[in-house]
Amino acid sequence: MIDRLINWIDERYQLREFVKPYLDKPVSPHEMSFKFCWGGITFLLIIVQVITGVFLAYYYRPNVAEAYQSIRFITDEVYLGWLVRGIHHHSSSLLVITVFVHMLIVFFRGAYKNPRELNWVSGALLFFLVMAFAFSGYLLIWDQLGYWATRVGTGIAGEVPLVGEYILLFIQGGYGVKQPTLSRFYATHILVLPAILGLILALHFAMVRRRGISEPL
Ligand code: HEM
Numbered sequence: 001m002i003d004r005l006i007n008w009i010d011e012r013y014q015l016r017e018f019v020k021p022y023l024d025k026p027v028s029p030h031e032m033s034f035k036f037c038w039g040g041i042t043f044l045l046i047i048v049q050v051i052t053g054v055f056l057a058y059y060y061r062p063n064v065a066e067a068y069q070s071i072r073f074i075t076d077e078v079y080l081g082w083l084v085r086g087i088h089h090h091s092s093s094l095l096v097i098t099v100f101v102h103m104l105i106v107f108f109r110g111a112y113k114n115p116r117e118l119n120w121v122s123g124a125l126l127f128f129l130v131m132a133f134a135f136s137g138y139l140l141i142w143d144q145l146g147y148w149a150t151r152v153g154t155g156i157a158g159e160v161p162l163v164g165e166y167i168l169l170f171i172q173g174g175y176g177v178k179q180p181t182l183s184r185f186y187a188t189h190i191l192v193l194p195a196i197l198g199l200i201l202a203l204h205f206a207m208v209r210r211r212g213i214s215e216p217l
Pocket residue numbers: 035036037038039040042043046099102103106111112116119120121122123124125126127130204208212213214
């Protein structure tokens with residue numbers, strides 16, 4: 001039944017032909033090692049973040065009067081809300097760790113060298129995106145910790161010579177961390193960053209597939 005459905009769709013869109021070169025790759029024995037799992041684990045955590053993030057967005061209210069209360073509501077009242085929020089919270093920390101470990105392994109194996117320089121460049125962009133996710137998500141709780149962490153972060157950005165003030169105003173949406181800041185952080189966290197991340201991830205994976213995983217040292 002499922003096979004027939006897939007064949008029916010494939011006859012019309014010929015997707016198999018398109019994805020075959022990407023999915024149909026033999027895995028060589030040296031790739032079946034734990035050190036090659038970190039990119040995949042990071043990707044798995046990103047999927048977890050997307051799924052739990054959508055559920056949180058159903059209840060979260062991105063305005064300064066209600067944001068904190070809506071987080072309390074998710075944690076205390078919504079069915080399994082505490083679990084979904086907890087997974088989103090802890091996965092974000094794990095994500096920062098796994099992406100860093102992945103980067104270190106790639107670095108120490110020298111896997112960034114020719115012909116994989118652009119894998120490294122796209123990876124570096126992914127690293128900054130993961131950090132931007134963590135930074136923008138922190139404010140959304142609208143508690144003291146998130147508020148002051150944001151003040152420190154935007155304050156540092158504001159110290160950049162010449163253009164610091166413009167950067168600060170752009171990030172905060174004005175002077176001070178207020179409603180415009182929360183709106184901007186929310187839009188960035190759920191719209192801008194996921195869109196850019198999706199695009200760069202696709203590039204990163206396409207490059208990994210094209211060139212294959214680097215040989216053992
Ligand atoms: C969202 C974050 C990221 C995801 C989901 C991701 C995913 C992956 C996956 C699945 C692979 C293939 C298997 C492996 O080597 O683990 C890979 C390879 C690679 N990644 Fe990433 N990556 C991310 C971030 C980064 C970062 C931060 C860097 C470096 C700055 C990087 C550089 C590379 C390079 C150079 C390869 C090729 C490794 C080789 O051929 O041995 N990636 N990535």
